[in-house]
Amino acid sequence: MSKKDFIRIANAGGYWGDDPYALRRQVFGELKLDYISIDFLAEITMSILQKQRAKDPNAGYAKDFIHALEPVLEECLKRKIKIITNAGGVNPKSCAEDLFNLARKKNLNLKVAVVDGDDIFSLIPSLRTKGVAFKNMETDEDFSNCADRVLCANTYFGALPVAEALKHEPDIVLCGRVTDTGITLAAMMHEFNWKLDDYDKLAHGIVAGHIIECGAQASGGNFTDWQKVPSFIDIGFPIVECHPDGSFYVTKHPNTGGYISCQTIREQLLYEMGTPQSYITPDVIADFSTIQISSEKPERVKVTGIKGRKPTDLLKVSIAYEDGYKCSGSLIISGPDVRAKAEMFAKVFWLRLESELKNAGFSSTVKFKNTEYVGDDSTHKGMLNKHEAIEILLKLTVRDHDRNKLNIFRKLLPSLILSGPSGVAVTGGAPLISDVVSYWPALIPQDCALPNVHIYEQKSGEDKCHLSYEKLKMNWPITGGSSLIETPIHDPFSPALVSVMSTSKAICVSLMEIAHARSGDKGDTVNIGLIGRSPECYVWLRENITAEKVNDWFHSLCKGNVHRYLVPNLWALNFLLEESLGGGGTMSLQIDAQGKTFSQALLRCEVDIPEILLSTISPEFKACAGELVRRSV
Numbered sequence: 001m002s003k004k005d006f007i008r009i010a011n012a013g014g015y016w017g018d019d020p021y022a023l024r025r026q027v028f029g030e031l032k033l034d035y036i037s038i039d040f041l042a043e044i045t046m047s048i049l050q051k052q053r054a055k056d057p058n059a060g061y062a063k064d065f066i067h068a069l070e071p072v073l074e075e076c077l078k079r080k081i082k083i084i085t086n087a088g089g090v091n092p093k094s095c096a097e098d099l100f101n102l103a104r105k106k107n108l109n110l111k112v113a114v115v116d117g118d119d120i121f122s123l124i125p126s127l128r129t130k131g132v133a134f135k136n137m138e139t140d141e142d143f144s145n146c147a148d149r150v151l152c153a154n155t156y157f158g159a160l161p162v163a164e165a166l167k168h169e170p171d172i173v174l175c176g177r178v179t180d181t182g183i184t185l186a187a188m189m190h191e192f193n194w195k196l197d198d199y200d201k202l203a204h205g206i207v208a209g210h211i212i213e214c215g216a217q218a219s220g221g222n223f224t225d226w227q228k229v230p231s232f233i234d235i236g237f238p239i240v241e242c243h244p245d246g247s248f249y250v251t252k253h254p255n256t257g258g259y260i261s262c263q264t265i266r267e268q269l270l271y272e273m274g275t276p277q278s279y280i281t282p283d284v285i286a287d288f289s290t291i292q293i294s295s296e297k298p299e300r301v302k303v304t305g306i307k308g309r310k311p312t313d314l315l316k317v318s319i320a321y322e323d324g325y326k327c328s329g330s331l332i333i334s335g336p337d338v339r340a341k342a343e344m345f346a347k348v349f350w351l352r353l354e355s356e357l358k359n360a361g362f363s364s365t366v367k368f369k370n371t372e373y374v375g376d377d378s379t380h381k382g383m384l385n386k387h388e389a390i391e392i393l394l395k396l397t398v399r400d401h402d403r404n405k406l407n408i409f410r411k412l413l414p415s416l417i418l419s420g421p422s423g424v425a426v427t428g429g430a431p432l433i434s435d436v437v438s439y440w441p442a443l444i445p446q447d448c449a450l451p452n453v454h455i456y457e458q459k460s461g462e463d464k465c466h467l468s469y470e471k472l473k474m475n476w477p478i479t480g481g482s483s484l485i486e487t488p489i490h491d492p493f494s495p496a497l498v499s500v501m502s503t504s505k506a507i508c509v510s511l512m513e514i515a516h517a518r519s520g521d522k523g524d525t526v527n528i529g530l531i532g533r534s535p536e537c538y539v540w541l542r543e544n545i546t547a548e549k550v551n552d553w554f555h556s557l558c559k560g561n562v563h564r565y566l567v568p569n570l571w572a573l574n575f576l577l578e579e580s581l582g583g584g585g586t587m588s589l590q591i592d593a594q595g596k597t598f599s600q601a602l603l604r605c606e607v608d609i610p611e612i613l614l615s616t617i618s619p620e621f622k623a624c625a626g627e628l629v630r631r632s633v
Contacts, residue, residue: 004034004191005243005244006241006242006243006244007034007035007187007188007191007241007242008031008032008033008034008035008239008240008241008242009033009034009035009036009037009184009187009188009208009212009239009240009242010026010029010033010035010036010037010212010237010238010239010240011026011036011037011038011039011184011212011213011215011218011237011238011239012025012026012036012037012038012068012215012237013038013039013040013068013215013237014039014213014214014215014216014217015039015040015042015045015214015215016040016041016042016045016062016064017064018215019215019216019235019237020064020067020068021068021234022068022215022216022237023036023038023068023069023072024068024071024072025234025236025237025253025256026237026239026253027072027075027076027079027081028072028075029236029253029254029256030253030254030255031239031251031253031254032079033079033081033239034080034081034082034187034191035081035082035083035084035187036076036081036082036083036084037083037084037085037183037184037187037209037212037213038065038068038083038084038085038086038087038183039085039086039180039183039213039214039215040062040064040065040085040086040087040089041062041086041089041177043318043320043439043585044320044437044439044585044586045062045089046089046090046152046154046177046318046320047151047152047320047437048437049061049062049089049090049091049152050090050121050151050152050320051151053090053091057091057094058091058094058097059091059094060089060090060091060094061087061088061089061090061091061092061094061095061098062087062088062089062095063098064087065085065087065095066095066098066099066102069083069099069102070102073102073103073106073108073110074106074108076171077108077109077110077171082166082170082171082172082173082187083171083172083173084162084166084172084173084175084183084184084186084187085172085173085174085175085183086175086176086177086178086180086183087174088114088115088116088174088175088176089176090119090152090154090176092114092115092116092174092175092176093114093116093454095174096112096114096174096456096465097465099112099172099174100112100456100458100464100465103458103460104458104462104463107460107461108460109457109458109459109460110171110172110457110458110465111168111169111170111171111172111455111456111457111458111468112170112171112172112173112174112455112456112457112465113165113166113168113170113172113173113174113453113454113455113456114165114174114175114452114453114454114455114456115157115161115162115165115173115174115175115176115178115451115452115453116175116176116451116452116454117157117161117176117449117450117451117452118154118155118156118157118176118177118178118449118451119152119153119154119176119177120153120154120155120317120444120448120449121150121152121153121154123448123449124147124150124153127444127448128143128147132444132445132448133442134147134317134319134440134442134444135442136440136441136442137316137441137442137443138441138523138524138525143440143442146319146321146323146438146440149321149322149323150319150320150321150440151320151321151322151437152319152320153317153318153319153320154176154177154317154318155177155315155316155317155318155444155448155449156177156178156179156282156315156316156317156318157175157176157177157178157179157182157282157315157449157451158178158179158181158182158185158281158282158283158311159178159179159181159182159183159184159185159186159189159202159205159282159283160186160189160196160282160283160451160476160477161175161178161451161452161453162175162178162182162183162186163186163189163190164453165186165453165455166186166187166190167190168455168468170455173186177318179209179281179282179283180209180210180213181205181206181208181209181210181213181281181283182209182281182282182283183209184205184208184209184212184213184240185202185205185206185208185209185283187242188201188204188205188208188242188246189202189205191242192242192244196477197310199284199307199308199309199310200246200306200307200308201245201246201308202283202284202286202308203246203284203285203286203287203306203307203308204242204246204247204248204303204304204306204308205242205246205283206279206281206283206284206286206308207269207286207288207291207303207306208240208242208248208250208303210268210269210271210279211238211240211250211265211268211269211303212237212238212239212240212250214268214271215237215238216235216236216237216238216258217267217268217271218238218250218260218264218265218268219235219236219237219238219252219258219259219260219264220232220235220257220258220259220260220264221235221258222267222518222596223259223263223264223267223516224263224267224512224516224517224518224599224600224603225263225516225623225624226624227624228259228261228624229257229258229259230257230259231257231258232257232258233257234256234257235256235257235258236252236253236256236257236258237252237258238250238251238252238260239251239252239253246304246306247302247303247304248302248303248304249300249301249302249303250265250300250301250303251299251300251301252299254299259299260299260300260301261295261298261299261301261620262293262294262295262301263516263531263620263621265293265301265303266293266516266529266531266570266571266572267516267517267518267529267531268518269288269291269293269529269570270517270518270527270529270531270567270570270572270574271518271520271527271529272520272521272522272527273288273527273529273567273574274522274527274574274576275485275565276288276289276489276565276566276567276574277289277485277487277489278483278484278485280311280312280483281311282311282315282316282446283311284308284309284310284311285308285309285310285311285312285481285483286306286307286308287306287307287308287309288306288567288570289489289490289566289567289568289569290305290306290307290569291303291305291306291569291570292304292305292306292569293570309481310479310480310481310482311479311481312479312480312481312482312483313445313446313476313478313479313480313481314443314444314445314446315443315444315445315446315448315449316441316442316443317441317442317443317444317449318439318440318441319439319440319441319442320437320438320439320440321437321438321440322435322436322437322438323401323436323437323438323587324367324399324400324401324402324435324436325399325400325401325402325403325406325433325434325435325436326397326398326399326400326406326433326434326436326586326589327397327398327406327409327410327431327432327433327434328395328396328397328398328431328589329395329396329397329409329410329413329427329430329431330374330393330394330395330396330427330431331345331393331394331413331416331417331424331425331426331427332391332392332393332394332424332425332426332427333345333391333392333393333394333421333423333424334390334391334423334424334425335389335390335391335423338376338389338390338391338392338423339373339376339389339392341392341420341421341423342373342376342392342394343373344420344421345394345416345420345421345424346371346394346396348416348420349396349412349413349416350369350371350396352412352415353365353366353398353408353409353412356408356412357405357408360404360408362402362404362405365405366398366399366400366405366406366409367399367400367401368398368399368400368582368589369396369397369398369399369589370395370396370397370398370582370589370590371394371395371396372394372395372397372590372591373389373392373393373394373395374392374393374394374395374591375389375390375391375392375393376389376392378395378591379591379592379597379601380557380597380600380601380604381556381557382556383553383554383556383557383601383604383605384601384604384605393427395591396413397589398589399436399587399589403433406433407433410430410431410432410433411430413430413431414429414430434586435586436586436587437585437586438583438585438586438587439523439584439585439587441523446476446479447475447476450475450476454467455467455468456468489566489567489568490568491542491566491568492568493535493538493539493542493568494539495539495543497535497536497539498536498539498540498543498610498613501536501610501612501613502610503610504610504611504612504613505610505611506608506609506610506611507608507609507610507611508606508607508608509606509607509609509614510603510604510605510606510607511530511545511602511603511604511605511606511607512603512604512623513533513609513614513623514532514533514534514537514540514541514609514613514614514617514623515530515531515532515533515537515541515603516531516533516603516623517529517530517531517599517600517602517603518599519595519596519597519598519599519602520594520595520596521581521584521585521593521594521595522576523581523584523585524560524578524579524580524581524582524583524584525560525576525577525578525579525580525581525584526558526576526577526580526581526595526598527574527575527576527577527595528550528574528575528577528595528598528599528602529567529570529572529573529574529575529599530545530572530573530574530575530599530602531570531571531572532571532572533571533617533621533622533623534571534616534617534618534621535571535616536613536616537571537613537616537617538568538571538572538573540609540613541573542566542568542573544607545573545607546564547562547563547564547575548562550562550564550575550577550602551577553601553602553605554577554580554598554601554602557577557580557598557601558577558578558579558580559578559579559580560577560578560579560580561578562575562576562577562578563575563576563578577595577598580595580598581593581594581595
């Protein structure tokens with residue numbers, strides 16, 4: 001058991017391309033840190049890194065990590081702050097060598113643990129021969145549809161191999177594809193000596209990891225009530241203060257930008273959530289419907305009460321495969337009559353493209369095309385009352401498996417500039433064609449991918465590192481739990497909580513007055529967490545905002561079903577909108593391919609509520625003024 005009463009784990013990045021100075025601010029902040037976790041990987045990132053390694057065998061990792069670490073490495077070692085990151089991508093050993101080059105330059109001792117074994121790209125043929133189907137876990141499609149176009153395949157390891165690496169006291173743990181939550185949970189497992197069947201404690205670690213994995217999204221970034229954030233300059237990235245019983249506090253360094261409250265934490269908890277009771281990881285299945293949060297001090301939120309259960313005996317594998325090409329170009333159209341002009345440009349262009357493709361001998365047009373009027377309802381697509389646009393960015397996009405069709409598209413687009421209505425600003429020449437890399441999620445038995453742990457060490461003055469420890473093919477524990485929901489969600493809030501308000505005068509308000517929200521993507525599905533501003537607001541939302549109503553509101557964006565889940569402990573509803581992103585990821589032609597704007601669209605929808613409901617909202621939870629409009633019904 002750790003002799004520490006608690007440990008602090010900070011986050012310094014939620015994706016490849018996040019704030020390059022976050023690590024520096026975390027290292028030099030006022031609070032003493034034990035660990036810093038940094039997340040670099042997403043599904044599409046793995047395919048980019050795989051392409052880099054194909055061109056250069058020494059590439060394939062997040063080089064931004066080295067640049068961010070360079071000015072603070074000596075301070076991390078001095079303060080004994082351990083860094084855990086998945087910056088290793090598809091080539092963690094090369095990343096480690098770059099770290100040792102940095103240490104040699106600074107004449108520092110350095111110990112690095114490398115966790116790999118997640119890359120199963122070369123094993124796919126033999127695994128298929130052994131009966132592993134790699135069926136798409138979301139669509140149930142057969143893997144043979146894309147098997148000959150696979151670019152990379154990586155399993156999601158959990159915290160276990162990272163915790164194993166930490167036993168050897170490295171300065172840095174460098175991983176390939178480890179879950180975003182696993183790089184945080186591992187530190188807690190190691191420090192507090194949690195057992196593999198301490199499911200409730202492990203679930204706390206998973207939730208802690210989920211809260212901080214997206215960086216500043218937990219500390220004011222992407223917050224609905226953004227006006228409450230004192231400053232977005234030098235925003236303080238989140239820190240979790242973790243205790244041996246699993247409970248933890250979310251905070252940030254004093255005197256930094258950003259904002260932490262129960263509201264910001266509820267929003268992040270709902271981010272990219274599926275079924276609340278079954279947040280599945282390789283380590284534990286966490287039940288988000290049991291999370292309890294509270295705040296007794298500013299910028300400090302307590303999280304406790306989380307239940308967990310046995311994980312399954314399967315691992316998720318993320319496969320990226322080639323799926324054709326896409327090309328996108330744009331023109332700036334100015335007023336007057338800007339919408340009519342933009343529509344004319346689009347109509348003329350698509351007709352010209354059809355004609356040119358036919359003249360070039362193609363028997364069919366492009367497989368997918370999309371027109372967006374950016375600045376005039378391009379993200380919410382007719383859900384609400386339109387406004388008068390002053391200018392429009394006309395965005396035209398196509399996708400097809402034949403690159404030659406897209407070459408005609410890209411050369412044709414600039415020809416519109418001088419041959420249509422007036423008031424066009426040039427945004428550049430012919431746009432570039434890009435590869436489409438699609439995402440294929442599947443499940444495989446645990447024993448198909450076993451993690452490796454290597455410990456490398458280098459003393460100051462040495463010209464190379466040496467391998468001091470290696471444990472190959474670490475075995476997984478016997479699991480075999482079920483991902484199915486085992487018990488109904490407990491909802492303590494009675495309809496009577498708002499029924500007494502039924503005699504109050506009805507007023508029409510936007511949902512933002514009684515709720516805040518956050519949305520994100522899961523492939524082609526969008527999740528929207530709609531969170532009441534009080535328990536009474538939650539009950540009103542529960543009784544009135546149905547899956548059918550949300551489906552009706554989003555009819556122009558959602559082409560599939562809408563599912564609703566209750567999360568009463570967070571005063572929230574979670575909606576899953578299927579087939580809403582045009583395929584999602586790089587396959588999507590939509591300007592918002594990750595569903596980030598869906599929450600704002602929902603909050604702008606108008607509803608009739610009893611006026612007295614607004615009096616149940618405490619001052620700190622009230623919506624900011626903005627463009628809110630109330631009117632009597």
